[in-house]
Amino acid sequence: MNSLKSRLPMPAAADGSGRFRDPAWRRRLSWTLLGLVLAWPLLVATQFKPWQLFDATSLDATLKFLATFLPPALQPGFLLEILKAAWITIAIATAGLSLALLLAIPLTLIATTRLSISRIGRARMNALPFVIRQCARWVLVILRSVPELVFALLFVRIVGLGPTAGVLALTLAYAGLAAKVFAEIIESNEGEAAEALLQNGAGRLQALLYGVLPGCATELVSYTVYRWECAIRGSVIMGMVGAGGLGQQLDTSMKMLNGGEVATILTVFVALVALADVLSARLRRTMA
């Protein structure tokens, strides 16, 4: 009883001292101090000087820029251009994702162990298929470890400014991501059906269509829709390094410190992302 008493926070009256005492204060204090000591090199490395934000010259510049946000630029010509850019952004996302799927689907089929014929009845598969699978997996790891923005930067250097670079960057980055998740979805579903088909002499294609897909088709499609939503965000971001669409407009307006245009573009962007969000949530709900 006594030990329980000392561990529970005591209301003022029961404590006797009349003050609320935190029974864990020593531990909390030492953790806080340790945290601060660990944070010190981080603060130095990031040149964390928040007061810089508030010194006269930088505050002045910030406020001047912020003041130009109002009113947002609403000239018909500019709005038309922004709507066109928004469509380009959607188109980059859609085209990039379609091409990524063209790459990802074969890679998934190579990478997944579910369709291995040499594995049937044994614990291990043959050496050659094993090596091929591992190679496919490594390609996927590399593709998805390079940030899409880096792909975009490189492709802008190769094919020049414009949507082509964005589409190619999305293709490579999302092929790696999608193939990995597709393979995971397939392998997390039960494999008995596919195995039974393969054991009874069905081909890989038949096993895929009748054994694998029926169990996880909705999940696969749902993830693809989610990726499309991410692709829209991604294509705006890649636009900021010159890959076309809304992001490129944003970059231009920001470099010219034209706050009104920035405000309009940001609003359109937030609306676009919200729209994609709602659409994809709706689609996924109807499929589930």
Next chain:
Amino acid sequence: MSINASALAPRSTLLPGTVVLVSAIALLILGSFWTLDLQVAALLSADGLAKLREFARGFAPPDLSPKFLNRVAVGAFETLAMSALGTVLAAIVGLLLALPASRITAPWLRQGARLVLNLLRSIPELVWAALLVIAAGLGPFPGTLALAIHTAGVLGRLFADTLENLPPAPAEALRINGVSPAAVFLYAKLPQAAPQFLSYVLYRWENNIRAATVLGVVGAGGLGQLLYFYLSLFQMEQVATVVLAMLALVVMVDTMSYFARQKMTS
């Protein structure tokens, strides 16, 4: 004996809704390719391929001189620091915003706080960074703030949802006994939610390291700034080293979080 598979499969009738949906998606895809006018032909022509090969050859020996490696290491640490500090700040701000955004407060306050969280969340880190570079100047500081702002939106939303979904009994027990709201939060809600909070924070940190590697592209410090600098000078050997460092950083974090997760679940 051949089995007629189509006879065994349950007949599914095509709903008109499905037809409309599929054709809408097909139209969207076709329309996208049609409007974009991709220069794939130019890229895959003999000339384009030669250019591509030349570009790729420029990477060939990555610059591994100790002096440059040192620079990359400093950039990598800066990236790591930006992500860590940004995530910690985001967790603090997110928690502060999650309190009004969870159901324990008045409905109008909850709606307002959620609106703020959505706004913070829906603008990506890179856009925040580009805006903050204007306000705070070049360097890792605006990058850290950008990560913190965007992540505060994400974490705040997740924290608020967690707080709303907690089993109410412990808090209720304290409240009935006359404990003050602050103490109820500290001794019932926070300990209940802490494991979930921690796993969200770790997950976001993992995300933020990826994000932090590229934030430098708009001038916000770290590896991204090095990448952008050398890419602008077309010094591809240095670019190759920086990209390799990014890869290493991401793979390292992924492996670490994979093992941490395994340890936590087992």
